[in-house]
Amino acid sequence: MKNTLVVLPGPTGVGKTDIAIELALRLGCSIISCDSRQFYREMRIGTAAPDDEQLSRVKHHFTGFLSVTDYYSVSLFERDVLALLPALFAENPVVVMTGGSMLYMDAVCRGMDDIPDTDPAVRQKYLDMYRTDGIAGLRLALKMLDPGYYSRVDLRNPRRLMRALEITESTGRPYSTYLTSTARERDFRIIRAGLTRERSELYRRIELRVQDMLRKGLEEEAASLIAYRGLNALNTVGYREMFSYFDGAITREQAVSLIGRNTRRYARKQLTWWNRDSEINWFDASDTGTIISWTESALKL
RNA sequence: GGGGAGAUACCAAAGUGGCCAACUGGGGCAGACUGUAAAUCUGUUGUCUGAAGACUUCGUAGGUUCGAAUCCUGCUCUCCCCA
Numbered sequence: 001m002k003n004t005l006v007v008l009p010g011p012t013g014v015g016k017t018d019i020a021i022e023l024a025l026r027l028g029c030s031i032i033s034c035d036s037r038q039f040y041r042e043m044r045i046g047t048a049a050p051d052d053e054q055l056s057r058v059k060h061h062f063t064g065f066l067s068v069t070d071y072y073s074v075s076l077f078e079r080d081v082l083a084l085l086p087a088l089f090a091e092n093p094v095v096v097m098t099g100g101s102m103l104y105m106d107a108v109c110r111g112m113d114d115i116p117d118t119d120p121a122v123r124q125k126y127l128d129m130y131r132t133d134g135i136a137g138l139r140l141a142l143k144m145l146d147p148g149y150y151s152r153v154d155l156r157n158p159r160r161l162m163r164a165l166e167i168t169e170s171t172g173r174p175y176s177t178y179l180t181s182t183a184r185e186r187d188f189r190i191i192r193a194g195l196t197r198e199r200s201e202l203y204r205r206i207e208l209r210v211q212d213m214l215r216k217g218l219e220e221e222a223a224s225l226i227a228y229r230g231l232n233a234l235n236t237v238g239y240r241e242m243f244s245y246f247d248g249a250i251t252r253e254q255a256v257s258l259i260g261r262n263t264r265r266y267a268r269k270q271l272t273w274w275n276r277d278s279e280i281n282w283f284d285a286s287d288t289g290t291i292i293s294w295t296e297s298a299l300k301l
Numbered sequence: 302g303g304g305g306a307g308a309u310a311c312c313a314a315a316g317u318g319g320c321c322a323a324c325u326g327g328g329g330c331a332g333a334c335u336g337u338a339a340a341u342c343u344g345u346u347g348u349c350u351g352a353a354g355a356c357u358u359c360g361u362a363g364g365u366u367c368g369a370a371u372c373c374u375g376c377u378c379u380c381c382c383c384a
Contacts, residue, residue: 012339037339047339073336103338112335123337154333157342163335179335199329232337240339261327266339272332 003089003188005032006295008098009105009274010195011267013206015285017050019195020098021058023292027299029092030059032081034099034108036074037236039066042228045213045221046238061088068225068233075115078107085188094299100266102273109192111184118170125169126162141165149176191298193291194280196271201286206263210256213238222246237262 006023010016024031033039038049041064049063061084066072081097088095099105129137138161143150145168153160164175197205222242228234229243238259245255274280283291 035339071336074338075336077336101338103335103340107335110335115336117336154342157334159337159341160334163337163341167336175335181335232340235337235340237339262339264328268330269339273334273338275332 001093001299003085003093004095004299005085005108005186005188005190006094006096006299007105007109007190007192008096008195009102009192009270009277009280010098010100010285011202011270012048012100012263013209013267014195014197014202015205016098016100016195017048017054019285019288019291020096021050021054022288023295024058024096026292026296027092027094027096029094029096030061030088032061032084032088032095032097032099032108033063034077034097034101034105035063036077036101036104037233038063038099039072040064040068040070040233041066042068042225043221043233043236043239045216045218046236046242048209048213068228068231074104074107075112077104078112081108089188100270102270109183109186109190111186113178113180115167115175115178116171118166122170123162123166126165130158130162135161138162138165142168145169146174146176148174190279191295192277192280193295193298194274194282195285195291196282197285202267203264206267207260210238210260210263214256218242219252237266 006027008016008020008023020031033050035047035049037043037047039062040047043049044051044064050060054060055063062077062081085095097105097108126138126141129141133140135156135158138158139150139155142153142161142165146164149164153164155161167175167178196202218238219242222239223246225234225239226243226246229239234240234243241250241255241258241262244250244258245252250258281294283294285291
């Protein structure tokens with residue numbers, strides 16, 4: 001059998017963790033977590049990371065391997081996963097990857113273009129420009145530095161503008177010239193089983209999960225991380241809202257309802273992203289049996 | 302039984318004679334996205350339509366007016382206070 005990565009994309013709360021574990025046990029393989037927030041060991045409750053019992057059943061990679069203070073990125077993830085896979089395939093020709101981080105998943109499956117690292121000072125420079133001159137300032141700068149990207153980027157999205165500017169200035173080459181929009185060839189097969197549920201059911205599960213997180217101590221976890229709130233890792237649903245509550249800006253009740261709302265929005269955004277991926281075969285996450293049998297037959301092909 | 306307040310689109314809620322198919326928020330639906338991505342940003346949401354536009358809406362039945370979600374009357378319902 002050719003080495004195969006079984007990818008299970010799915011919106012937050014759909015039940016990926018359980019299904020991935022069941023599938024991995026069946027296949028006797030380990031799991032690569034593709035969740036950019038479960039990377040951090042300090043953020044277990046709010047990210048619904050697999051618990052110790054689940055971790056003891058199947059070997060998971062890329063969960064809790066970073067501290068919130070560590071720098072990490074999509075391309076590092078791509079690099080690290082590709083570096084790990086040969087060892088995993090040596091044990092078993094199948095590896096399961098699941099998670100909700102769309103871009104990270106695409107990075108592993110299709111690759112990112114090679115773009116040099118940027119100078120943090122340059123990033124700061126454009127952040128300052130945005131603060132002082134607003135979006136108009138960024139647009140003006142980008143129009144001069146990278147007209148090609150300017151003509152097709154979403155000019156209302158400051159993040160995209162700042163990113164392009166920092167690359168262009170740091171490397172001395174227009175950001176758009178790095179973008180090839182061609183997928184990388186992988187030396188393993190990839191099969192994709194998307195996990196979804198009826199929207200109302202998904203939302204119900206999200207609500208229950210928020211309650212569950214609170215029971216498990218989300219508030220305490222967030223409180224313990226408040227010193228790091230400025231870090232990107234903490235710009236995350238569940239933590240942001242708790243920080244607002246600690247600030248006294250909103251009530252605890254409001255924070256809880258905002259966590260629910262923002263989680264639903266995130267789930268929808270995930271589905272939008274994967275919607276355009278025609279290679280995903282979708283399954284109802286409540287039907288684990290079908291998912292397993294489909295995967296097993298796909299592996300035999 | 303008496304007095305008062307109110308009934309607006311999926312929900313909440315603004316509007317109180319023409320600028321209203323109706324602010325805003327939620328929810329829904331849809332979209333963008335190449336190292337901050339659980340981030341960041343966008344569109345749409347009465348019906349028909351590609352669009353222009355047409356048509357039907359603001360509890361309900363009438364009325365006033367060139368014109369009504371907005372004014373008047375009856376009715377129905379909801380809430381509050383007094384009994």
